[in-house]
Structures are given as C-alpha cells and as structure tokens.
Amino acid sequence: MAAAPSTPLLKDELDIVIPTIRNLDFLEMWRPFFQPYHLIIVQDGDPTKVIKVPEGFDYELYNRNDVNRILGPKASCISFKDSACRCFGYMVSKKKYIYTIDDDCFVAKDPSGKDINALEQHIKNLLSPSTPFFFNTLYDPYREGADFVRGYPFSLREGAPTAVSHGLWLNIPDYDAPTQLVKPLERNNRYVDAVLTIPKGTLFPMCGMNLAFDRELIGPAMYFGLMGDGQPIGRYDDMWAGWCTKVITDHLSLGIKTGLPYIWHSKASNPFVNLKKEYNGIFWQEELIPFFQSVTLSKEATTVQKCYLELAKQVKAKLGKVDGYFNKLADAMVTWIEAWDELNPPKGAITTTNSPAVKSK
Ligand SMILES: O=c1ccn([C@@H]2O[C@H](COP(=O)(O)OP(=O)(O)O[C@H]3O[C@@H](CO)[C@H](O)[C@H]3O)[C@@H](O)[C@H]2O)c(=O)[nH]1
Numbered sequence: 001m002a003a004a005p006s007t008p009l010l011k012d013e014l015d016i017v018i019p020t021i022r023n024l025d026f027l028e029m030w031r032p033f034f035q036p037y038h039l040i041i042v043q044d045g046d047p048t049k050v051i052k053v054p055e056g057f058d059y060e061l062y063n064r065n066d067v068n069r070i071l072g073p074k075a076s077c078i079s080f081k082d083s084a085c086r087c088f089g090y091m092v093s094k095k096k097y098i099y100t101i102d103d104d105c106f107v108a109k110d111p112s113g114k115d116i117n118a119l120e121q122h123i124k125n126l127l128s129p130s131t132p133f134f135f136n137t138l139y140d141p142y143r144e145g146a147d148f149v150r151g152y153p154f155s156l157r158e159g160a161p162t163a164v165s166h167g168l169w170l171n172i173p174d175y176d177a178p179t180q181l182v183k184p185l186e187r188n189n190r191y192v193d194a195v196l197t198i199p200k201g202t203l204f205p206m207c208g209m210n211l212a213f214d215r216e217l218i219g220p221a222m223y224f225g226l227m228g229d230g231q232p233i234g235r236y237d238d239m240w241a242g243w244c245t246k247v248i249t250d251h252l253s254l255g256i257k258t259g260l261p262y263i264w265h266s267k268a269s270n271p272f273v274n275l276k277k278e279y280n281g282i283f284w285q286e287e288l289i290p291f292f293q294s295v296t297l298s299k300e301a302t303t304v305q306k307c308y309l310e311l312a313k314q315v316k317a318k319l320g321k322v323d324g325y326f327n328k329l330a331d332a333m334v335t336w337i338e339a340w341d342e343l344n345p346p347k348g349a350i351t352t353t354n355s356p357a358v359k360s361k
C-alpha cells in the first residue's frame, strides 16, 4: 500500500462527502489517503440503522432525522433513498473544497501497479487552471511535461479557474441500464493518462461517484436533483447537477475537467432496478439536453445563486410541460438555494446557528 503524501494537500480546506446505506469498511483501503481529512457521512435510508466507521477517522454523520432537524420543511429538497442525498453534505460543509466518493469505490492501480491517490489528483486538477475557451490538443497544458501547443493564443494561456474535477472508474463503468443489460460483462480496463477541460458550450454526463469541486466557486449549483422515494426518476441526480453546473460555469467563465484520477468501481448495481429508475430519464433527456443547450443567463446573474435561480425559473417555464415533475424540481431548486444561503450566510452575517450534527470521533 502506497504511503500518503507527507503533508496532505488542503488537509484543512477539504471535506470528503460519502453517501451511504452500509458500514464504511471501504475506508480501510483509503486510509493512507483519506485519514488526514474530515469526512461528512450522509446516511441514507433507515436512520435507526447504525453505520460503522473504522477507527481513526475524523467525521460527522448525518442521518435523515438530522437532515429534517437542520432543514425543517426545506428538507423536502433533499432526496431520500437515493445517493442524491449526498448534496446535503455539500451544504453543511464549511470547507472550500469537496470530494465525494461512493462506498463501493476503491483504490485503483495505475499501469505501473502503483496505488492511485485519487484525492491528490483531484486537488491538482482543482488547483490548476482549465482551458474552456480554446482546446489544447496536448491535453492539460499545466501538467508536468506538457504545455500549450503551437497556435494556442497567448492571450488565453492563463486559462480559467477550475470549478470541478470529474474522475473516472476502472472495472465497472458508469453505464446506463440498457447498456448494462446489453453488455453485462463489459469492464473498463483502459487507463487513459489524460486530464481534459470540457470545452465551453459543451454539456457532459457528470457522474457523482468520484467527483471533486470548489465549493466556494460552484457549490450552490451542485444540487443533486430530487430522486428516489416518491420521485418518478432515479440515477439522474448527478446528471442534473452536471448540466446545471456546466451552463453556470460557462456563464461565469469557470472550467470543468474530466479524466484522471481513476478509482476502482467494485460492483454493478442491479440493471433491472436501474432500468425502472432511469426509464423516464432516458426519455426526458432528449428534451432536457436541447433545453440546457439553449439556456441563456442574464448579465445580472453574477453569482452562482443568481444563476441557479434564473435557471430554476426557466426549468419551470420550459420543462413543466414535459412533465409535472419539473415543476416540483424547479421548486426544489429554489428551496435548495434558500437552504444553502441559510446554512452558508455571507461572511460576517449574524445568524442563529442550528444545533450541530451527531459528532463522532
Ligand atoms: O438508496 C441509496 C442507495 C445507495 N446509496 C449510496 O450511494 C452510493 C452509490 O450507490 P451504488 O454504488 O449502489 O449505486 P451506483 O449505481 O453504482 O451509483 C452510481 O450511479 C449514480 C446513481 O445516482 C451515482 O452517481 C453513482 O453513485 C453508495 O455510496 C451507496 O451507499 C445511498 O445513499 N442511498
């Protein structure tokens, strides 16, 4: 097992958010890389179930009772019985950076056989600029041993601040149910040693399994849409967040990177269950994508919250006719921003603080 870096980068500026319904034994494998960091565990499902966390990790844990206690009626915007609940962890964090990972994701090995410190790579991705305005054909120009290629405008070489780092997965790929059903044995064994900026004006399917972001730059846009219990759709929470986030980062001239790091995704969720969850999404996304491609935000939308509220209005106006669910989702987007601002008042604002989470050492 590789030794973790001596002085962990951003040790006190980054929280690791884990949505879970099971004991977190998977942390044993991540211990060298994760132990120095604070964890925010969002326990989904039955709040009376006790989630076991290995000794030695510094964490806070929130179950549904905590979500309801802290948010009151606004808890309605946080999904129940779906990994989308993880976004509650983004809201209660006080740190500048977030890394979120699923509890069936383990340490992968690079082609040399070395354990991949996914967190370290995400931090590198976030701390170096993105190039959304002009594509660099030699991939990440800020990486050791690479640079901007001939013809790349010097006026654009400063790049843009990186808001999101989207990692990938070896072994079980993040396929939708139809693809999973057709290719049940397919595994992703291809390690591509590259980090790319997703060009401005291009959407992408954001997976929440191995994802990091700058909470201060883009946090309020990272609402994982209403899924799970009582909802007509599932497994589109991260997709929704990714589409909203991308139109906002484009508008605010921020960047999103995808590629390294890889994690090892250990198990495929049930494709038949997934098909039921995804069915409406597979159908609706043919209308959602043109909607997001045509979204324009006003020049008055100068903060993520303002962008997000403008977006929520357009969702209600233009997607409500696709299905009533989008009216509910648009309202939940507004509730999310209200809750976010309540828990994250501008610095210096005086507020009544909510009682703290169940803290465990
Ligand atoms: O009701 C639930 C089910 C699961 N979780 C936790 O969420 C993650 C992901 O669960 P799992 O690995 O079983 O599901 P996947 O299909 O592989 O998840 C990926 O698909 C997307 C679904 O939206 C998502 O972006 C990916 O995570 C685990 O940590 C479970 O413990 C839950 O909280 N509630």
Ligand SMILES: [Mn+2]
Binding pocket: 102, 104, 265, 267, 268, 269
């Ligand atoms: Mn999984």
